Amino acid sequence: MTGPYDWNPMPHVLDVSCPKCRGPAEFEFAEVVRIQRRDDIPYFENSSLFEYRKLDGGDQGKWHGAVYYALLHGPPETTIRNLPSGYSPSDWNHSKYLYRSHGTDEGAIACEACGLRAPHCLEWPNDARFRIEYRGKMLWAFHRESAQELRRYIASEDRNREGYRWKTFLRHLPTTFLTAKARDSVVKRLDRILR
Numbered sequence: 001m002t003g004p005y006d007w008n009p010m011p012h013v014l015d016v017s018c019p020k021c022r023g024p025a026e027f028e029f030a031e032v033v034r035i036q037r038r039d040d041i042p043y044f045e046n047s048s049l050f051e052y053r054k055l056d057g058g059d060q061g062k063w064h065g066a067v068y069y070a071l072l073h074g075p076p077e078t079t080i081r082n083l084p085s086g087y088s089p090s091d092w093n094h095s096k097y098l099y100r101s102h103g104t105d106e107g108a109i110a111c112e113a114c115g116l117r118a119p120h121c122l123e124w125p126n127d128a129r130f131r132i133e134y135r136g137k138m139l140w141a142f143h144r145e146s147a148q149e150l151r152r153y154i155a156s157e158d159r160n161r162e163g164y165r166w167k168t169f170l171r172h173l174p175t176t177f178l179t180a181k182a183r184d185s186v187v188k189r190l191d192r193i194l195r
Contacts, residue, residue, distance in 0.1 A: 009168070
């Protein structure tokens, strides 16, 4: 399905299904910081905390980046130490406003069921833990909290989004799922995945 629903800003952390066992897992987007000086590249290439990458900046040319997976290593400010001059652990914190860093779907996954902890390239919405199909269309939510709000919103006859934390997300739902005819079936399917 294409349209505004597909272009919602995404939170930094999502509930997904584990690619190994299909159990409940968490996905967190990676953060990448531009390496400022060529002399700093060896530090990031040899670090066990970072992945060094040469990235394509389109019109701005190639650039060197240091990728950090907080889900695998811990919060940057408590884990990253002894950086070269000019860098701070907070450089790898998630932005308060931007959700996906540099438009990438790279991050890490951690599975409760099988213990998988590894880098992962997100395939959204196919990886979504909370998703249903109705009339050949897929309805998904970012995580349990947004799925609960989605269920409550679809179950209501009132389409007022005020009072919902995820109201921007709800604003972009396809009409297919919001009709009175769809309500009972969609709510039952959401109830099933929320159990």
